[in-house]
Amino acid sequence: MRQILTLALVFSTIRLATPLVLAALGGLYSERSGVINIALEGLLLAGAFTAASVTYYAHSPWVGLGAAMLAGAFVAYILALACIRFKADQVVTGTGINILFIGLPAVLSGALFLSSGSTPQIPKENLLPTISGLLPGFMPQWRILTEVSVMSLLALILVLVTRYVLYRTPFGLRLRAVGENPEAADAAGVGVNRIRYVGVVLSGALAGIGGAYLSIGQSSLFTRNMAAGRGFIALAALIFGKWRPVQTMLACLLFGLADALTIQLQGVPVSILSFRIAMVVLIFLVFWFIAHQLSFLNRNRIAELASAAAVCAIVSRVIYANTRGIQNLEIPVQFIQMIPYIVTIVVLAGFIGHSRAPRALGTPYQKER
Amino acid sequence: MKLLREILYPLIAVLAAFVIGGIVVLLIGDSPIQTYRLLIGSAFSWPDGIGYTLFYATPLIFTGLAVAVAFRCGLLNIGAEGQLYIGAFAAAWIGIKFAGASGWILLPACCLAAILGGAIWGGIPGLLKARFGSHEVINTIMLNFVAVALVSYLTQYHYKTPGDPILETVPIGPGAHIARLGKFIPGLPERIPLNIAFVLAILACVFVYVLLWKTKWGYEIRATGANPSAAEYGGISIRKQIILAMAISGGLAGMVGINEVLGYRYRYYDGFSANYGFVGIAVALLGRNHPVGVFLAAILFAILLRGGIFVDAYTIHVSKDIVDMLQGIVIILVALRPDAIFGSLKKLSKAKA
Numbered sequence: 001m002r003q004i005l006t007l008a009l010v011f012s013t014i015r016l017a018t019p020l021v022l023a024a025l026g027g028l029y030s031e032r033s034g035v036i037n038i039a040l041e042g043l044l045l046a047g048a049f050t051a052a053s054v055t056y057y058a059h060s061p062w063v064g065l066g067a068a069m070l071a072g073a074f075v076a077y078i079l080a081l082a083c084i085r086f087k088a089d090q091v092v093t094g095t096g097i098n099i100l101f102i103g104l105p106a107v108l109s110g111a112l113f114l115s116s117g118s119t120p121q122i123p124k125e126n127l128l129p130t131i132s133g134l135l136p137g138f139m140p141q142w143r144i145l146t147e148v149s150v151m152s153l154l155a156l157i158l159v160l161v162t163r164y165v166l167y168r169t170p171f172g173l174r175l176r177a178v179g180e181n182p183e184a185a186d187a188a189g190v191g192v193n194r195i196r197y198v199g200v201v202l203s204g205a206l207a208g209i210g211g212a213y214l215s216i217g218q219s220s221l222f223t224r225n226m227a228a229g230r231g232f233i234a235l236a237a238l239i240f241g242k243w244r245p246v247q248t249m250l251a252c253l254l255f256g257l258a259d260a261l262t263i264q265l266q267g268v269p270v271s272i273l274s275f276r277i278a279m280v281v282l283i284f285l286v287f288w289f290i291a292h293q294l295s296f297l298n299r300n301r302i303a304e305l306a307s308a309a310a311v312c313a314i315v316s317r318v319i320y321a322n323t324r325g326i327q328n329l330e331i332p333v334q335f336i337q338m339i340p341y342i343v344t345i346v347v348l349a350g351f352i353g354h355s356r357a358p359r360a361l362g363t364p365y366q367k368e369r
Numbered sequence: 370m371k372l373l374r375e376i377l378y379p380l381i382a383v384l385a386a387f388v389i390g391g392i393v394v395l396l397i398g399d400s401p402i403q404t405y406r407l408l409i410g411s412a413f414s415w416p417d418g419i420g421y422t423l424f425y426a427t428p429l430i431f432t433g434l435a436v437a438v439a440f441r442c443g444l445l446n447i448g449a450e451g452q453l454y455i456g457a458f459a460a461a462w463i464g465i466k467f468a469g470a471s472g473w474i475l476l477p478a479c480c481l482a483a484i485l486g487g488a489i490w491g492g493i494p495g496l497l498k499a500r501f502g503s504h505e506v507i508n509t510i511m512l513n514f515v516a517v518a519l520v521s522y523l524t525q526y527h528y529k530t531p532g533d534p535i536l537e538t539v540p541i542g543p544g545a546h547i548a549r550l551g552k553f554i555p556g557l558p559e560r561i562p563l564n565i566a567f568v569l570a571i572l573a574c575v576f577v578y579v580l581l582w583k584t585k586w587g588y589e590i591r592a593t594g595a596n597p598s599a600a601e602y603g604g605i606s607i608r609k610q611i612i613l614a615m616a617i618s619g620g621l622a623g624m625v626g627i628n629e630v631l632g633y634r635y636r637y638y639d640g641f642s643a644n645y646g647f648v649g650i651a652v653a654l655l656g657r658n659h660p661v662g663v664f665l666a667a668i669l670f671a672i673l674l675r676g677g678i679f680v681d682a683y684t685i686h687v688s689k690d691i692v693d694m695l696q697g698i699v700i701i702l703v704a705l706r707p708d709a710i711f712g713s714l715k716k717l718s719k720a721k722a
Contacts, residue, residue, distance in 0.1 A: 036506075038506065078701075082701055082704065082705055085709065085713060086705040086706055086709040086710055086713070087705075087706045087709045088701070088704035088705045088706060088709075089445075089704050091445050091447075091506050092445070092650065092654060092700060092703075092704040093700070093701050093704045095447065095647065095650055095700060096651075096697045096698070096699075096700030096701035096704060097697065097701065098647075098697070099644070099647055099648075099651070099693055099696050099697035099700060100693070100694055100696075100697025100698060100700075100701070101697070102644075102690070102693045102697075103690040103691060103692065103693025103694030103695070103696070103697060104393075104690075104693075104694045104697070106688060106690035106693070107393065107397070107687065107688055107690045107691050107694055108397070110397075110686055110687065110688040110690070111397035111398065111686040111687070114686075116688060117688070117690065224690075229514060232510050232511075232514075235507065235510075236507065236510075236511060239507060332522050332525070332526055334518040334519065334521050334522035334525075335518070335522065337514070337518045338514070338515050338518045338519070341511040341512070341514045341515050342511075342515060344507065344511050345497065345503075345508055345511050345512070348497070348501075348503035348504065348507060348508060349497055349500075349501040349503045357504075
């Protein structure tokens with residue numbers, strides 16, 4: 001276990017969480033305004049492809065980054081047009097965009113680069129730099145901190161900016177009002193649909209930046225479907241973080257950690273002791289939850305805990321008996337891969353505090369006539 | 370008039386998607402006419418074109434029906450992808466575990482396993498929604514990832530042929546194979562994997578029609594979808610309907626496993642689905658969530674899937690990914706509300722006048 005909990009894991013977590021944070025922040029602007037953004041996946045792909053292609057021709061990651069931002073905003077504008085103007089089902093439209101951007105980048109890269117779905121390799125000097133790469137003389141004694149990508153720093157700054165915008169500016173107030181109670185906002189003179197357009201387009205720009213990080217930050221080319229579900233995880237993190245900027249970032253870091261662990265634990269044996277402890281804790285929680293659900297009539301916390309502990313003790317005996325003599329064992333990566341998704345389901349069901357969506361989320365606004 | 374509209378709008382959406390796709394093809398530098406001729410024309414040759422098209426249509430009919438049933442209950446099942454993986458693995462698991470059993474028992478058991486596996490995986494988000502009110506869209510997406518990881522784990526660690534570099538299970542028992550239609554239809558060679566699952570898919574269309582429009586269960590499902598509070602006031606348990614609809618939906622998605630495992634590969638092959646679950650959403654929407662519409666839409670998308678191979682081979686720039694692109698555009702266009710479109714058109718013409 002020791003060699004896993006290293007600084008490398010921390011950096012790996014930050015690296016993997018960065019695109020999640022950017023996409024989830026994007027989702028936040030859209031969903032706080034009342035438009036479900038399930039298209040984050042497609043927006044990430046749009047940004048990633050645009051960034052890689054433009055950087056390839058322009059030889060500058062900053063031009064690529066800007067183009068990715070514009071591309072994301074443009075695609076999000078289409079989503080906004082469909083959902084707000086044409087009152088299309090938001091989830092369905094988002095799904096359409098996700099499928100569209102599995103196909104479209106591949107078609108375009110086939111035409112531009114005569115390849116099957118990926119862009120050519122971009123030389124290292126044209127990729128988005130790390131902080132130390134951008135500012136070579138900056139804090140040389142803190143070399144270890146400046147090894148992270150500028151995009152990770154940008155993501156952190158954007159989280160703080162979003163927090164400020166959301167809670168301290170008139171725009172933020174309007175955005176939240178439009179998502180919670182559009183009728184009241186409208187009565188107060190706020191243009192509901194205009195704010196929603198802004199929210200969705202901002203969401204696309206941010207997800208586009210996240211996509212750019214995937215293709216010209218973390219790797220050096222665009223590959224087919226390279227977002228690989230990150231848009232959905234970002235959405236889950238947004239819900240886990242209760243649609244709040246800082247909490248959402250923390251959720252993204254948690255999911256990034258699970259991802260980093262998946263990579264690090266691959267083929268590494270885990271000591272039997274930590275395995276046993278993890279199993280016992282897990283089983284205790286599961287049975288506590290079952291007991292809690294069963295005892296909803298009298299709500300006796302002590303009885304719940306005691307019965308869970310009793311079951312847990314019996315199961316622990318069985319685990320101990322069955323794993324005696326084993327020194328180390330390998331945990332299949334698939335189980336670690338599952339963790340973020342299962343955590344999300346558990347959170348959604350309200351086991352770890354309720355996560356309440358903006359009240360008008362998903363409903364198009366029809367002005368009274 | 371209503372029927373005409375039901376047919377007309379999807380057709381307009383498909384045509385519009387083809388026009389947009391054609392413009393993209395033109396910009397890329399290929400001929401749209403040649404591309405579309407390859408994309409659609411190759412599906413009608415006998416026996417290969419028609420045989421493969423119907424084979425590709427089979428999973429899409431199942432997933433399209435799955436999404437449609439959930440939709441009729443007011444639920445969006447984005448989890449057909451995960452449900453079909455669980456269903457397919459469950460079918461293969463029974464087929465491997467009881468490989469020696471007689472076909473008379475094994476085959477129905479495998480089919481049942483596929484349906485049950487999918488139904489359980491679909492029922493979980495239904496239960497979560499009914500019990501805790503958590504949204505089925507996010508839960509089904511999350512369960513897709515869990516399903517993929519779970520079956521991949523089971524395949525890799527427990528049912529793989531040792532030394533096989535491909536992630537697939539050992540073969541299922543011969544009793545669990547279902548016949549290819551080539552056995553019964555003269556002129557259709559047996560190498561074409563079109564099998565009895567296609568017949569099952571047609572039967573599933575009939576089943577869904579009868580269930581939704583001719584039974585009390587179906588009435589209650591539709592009532593819940595149309596107006597949940599009115600349904601509850603009328604004495605229908607919404608929670609029960611949600612769980613039921615999601616389980617039926619999942620079961621239908623799980624039936625993809627019958628086509629894939631029992632009729633085609635005779636083993637579970639990891640990652641076999643070409644986004645069938647997601648395309649099912651397009652199929653259901655285009656088919657207006659009606660079994661007849663779903664059947665026709667599934668055929669259309671199967672034609673595109675089949676044609677994509679030829680587009681890849683015979684055009685210079687355009688790749689088969691144009692099929693994904695067209696599907697995405699169709700979904701977006703079908704989702705638009707016609708009244709809202711006409712509303713803006715009227716406003717536009719007024720502004721001009």
